[in-house]
Amino acid sequence: MAWKYVNGVNFWEGPFSGEPSHGSQRVESVDQLELLGNNVRGSVHISWTSADRTVQMIEARTFGFTLPSPDSRYYYIDIESQFISNKEDAVISSVDIRQFDWGGYGGLGFRASRDLCGFSDRLIVSSEGTISHEVHGARGDWAAYCGLRDGSFERSWAGFALIDHRNNPVHPVPFHASTEGICYVGTAPTRYGSLTISRNSPCVFKNRFVCFDGETDPTLIQTLFEEFV
Secondary structure (H helix, E strand, O other), X not given: OEOOEEOOEEOOOHHHHOOOOEEEEEEEEEOOOEEEOOEEEEEEEEEEEEOOOOEEEEEEEEEEEEOOOOOOOEEEEEEEEEEEEOOXXXXXXXXXXXXXXXXXXXXXXXXXXXXXXXXHHHEEEXXXXXXXXXXXXXXXXXXXXXXXXXXXXXXOEEEEEEEEOOOOOOOOEEEEXXXXXXXXXXXXXXXXXXXXXXXXXXXXXXXXXXXXEOOOOHHHHHHHHHHHO
């Protein structure tokens, strides 16, 4: 989970941004992990802090890891981030896509190892159960991608899916996707405009990340989406 800019402070590259105003996520506390059957839950508290030590906003992030059964070919992680502005309203934004077509990123994303790159036909998005291969910039309930596992003697596939909750501030969410050179798929709530988080009104994002063996099963991902929301 990373935003490009919070109140103009670059949190994506941090000190490597080359910009005068940059920041980092500081983990202030980690709650004890809790094991409940086939589920592990935990939470962390994070301060989004600029280089001058100004806290732009705070985040309570909870997560739950679930393996449906010992022989399941997939597991999933439910992630909830609650953001609260520390002082005045916090404005979250990204690189303007009208200026740079590669902009608009920021939110919950997954960057895979390079051996998964190049299979653009394995990148799909779904909205209201309709599957499309036009993913970058498209809005959807979820997006999924799979590629060849490194070192597999046969064509052994593996992949992941990002599921967006219907109650999120921007839904269906635009996706930012690239499978050439780097393999990255992420939700991009600020692709078409900034978000404002009020100090007195927490902003909550809920997502489910699915990791699976084999090729993408759209029926399975759609079922996991429906269960999640």
